[in-house]
Amino acid sequence: xxxxxPFVPFQPPSETALAVRQITRLAAQLADQLTAARNRLHAAxxxxxxxxxxxxxxREHITQxxxxxxxxxxxxxxxxxxxxxxxxxxxxxxxxxGVATRSALRLLGELAVTPVAFTxxxxxxxxxxxxxxxxxxxxxxxPGHISxxxxxxxxxxxxxxxxxxxxxDKHFKAFNNRLLxxxxxxxxxxxxxxxxxxxxxxxxxxxxxxxxxxxxxxxS
Numbered sequence: 671x672x673x674x675x676p677f678v679p680f681q682p683p684s685e686t687a688l689a690v691r692q693i694t695r696l697a698a699q700l701a702d703q704l705t706a707a708r709n710r711l712h713a714a715x716x717x718x719x720x721x722x723x724x725x726x727x728x729r730e731h732i733t734q735x736x737x738x739x740x741x742x743x744x745x746x747x748x749x750x751x752x753x754x755x756x757x758x759x760x761x762x763x764x765x766x767x768g769v770a771t772r773s774a775l776r777l778l779g780e781l782a783v784t785p786v787a788f789t790x791x792x793x794x795x796x797x798x799x800x801x802x803x804x805x806x807x808x809x810x811x812x813p814g815h816i817s818x819x820x821x822x823x824x825x826x827x828x829x830x831x832x833x834x835x836x837x838x839d840k841h842f843k844a845f846n847n848r849l850l851x852x853x854x855x856x857x858x859x860x861x862x863x864x865x866x867x868x869x870x871x872x873x874x875x876x877x878x879x880x881x882x883x884x885x886x887x888x889x890s
Contacts, residue, residue, distance in 0.1 A: 686753050687782035690746050694779035697742040704735040746775050765880040768835030776827040790869040797824045799865050832863040841883040
């Protein structure tokens, strides 16, 4: 392999990029805890026998988690704004449909540490959203499904922006409706939208140009 392939020296990610990934991943973990805490509060409020001290503790815990998440995201944003490359990439990601500052930060945290620029197809595979099929001879031929073999953090991060884009962006909505009209299940259509959005992520970062919806999916 060393004789046949050209040598490409490893380029370690910057300390800032690593710090942004660490911070955004912790914020995502706290967001999961926040969702669980809100569910516990909802369940506690559903019964009249829940003691007031329990409700007070749950509400305080939710407030603390929410404050910690905001603080972490502010710290990540401050780091990004001090780095010209990261700041520009964040602005490009923020131009994508369904992507707000929070999801743009998390996307940047996962992508800024990669040593090379991914092609759209490579980025989809890196996120574990590539389609695989289980086949064996003539007896096993299962429907295609996403591999889930890639970066779980990236796959989780792109889900909500894709869902929002399908609901509010006319280009993604048309793309989603076309898949549904062809008989795709809603989850299959959302997975396809996630792949489509990752194609846009790769494009804006590679060409350093804001999102152009007509290049991604032109309306007929």
